[in-house]
Amino acid sequence: MVNNTPRPLPDAPSDTDGVSPEEELTIVSSAFAALGSETRLAIVLRLVRAGHSGIATGELGEAVGVTGSVLTHHLKHLKAAGLIYQEKDGRRIMWFADHDFVGDISHFMVKECCVDDQWVIKNG
Structure with a gap:
């Protein structure tokens, strides 16, 4: 039976307990690198x-x-x-997106939006 409950992500980028900014960058960078293939x-x-x-x-x-070994290769990287x-x-293998992690890497980019924009800083 498939468990449809999302799994916890102790190593996700949003989990900043014990994860340095450099480690967070490495985690997110690896995820984006894996997504570099269409x-x-x-x-x-x-x-x-x-x-x-x-x-x-x-x-x-x-x-x-x-299909086949090409699919397996891509699944392995992801x-x-x-x-x-x-x-x-x-007898089936079911695949799932890690929705929390996908959201975390999206948030990683969006949270930096306009941080250094002087207009936003002045006008809030």
Whole structure:
């Protein structure tokens, strides 16, 4: 049975307990590097759209137009970066986006918006 509950992310960039700014930058940089491939970005976007239901490996491959060892290669990189995870459901392997982590890396960029903009600083 697939567990549709999002998993906790103790190492996510938003978890600043014990994570230095340099470590946070490394974590986020690795995630963005993994997303540097159109295929990998398509995989993550498809998994984000699937929500907490996830997608079986074969269906995911069909959805993004990549199968077999090429799909496995991309999934390995995304999993290593912490963007996705898998769970066994009987004989199927289900893939999920780590929604919390995807949100964390998005927030990492947005939180810097206009920090050094003098107009914003003066006019609040």
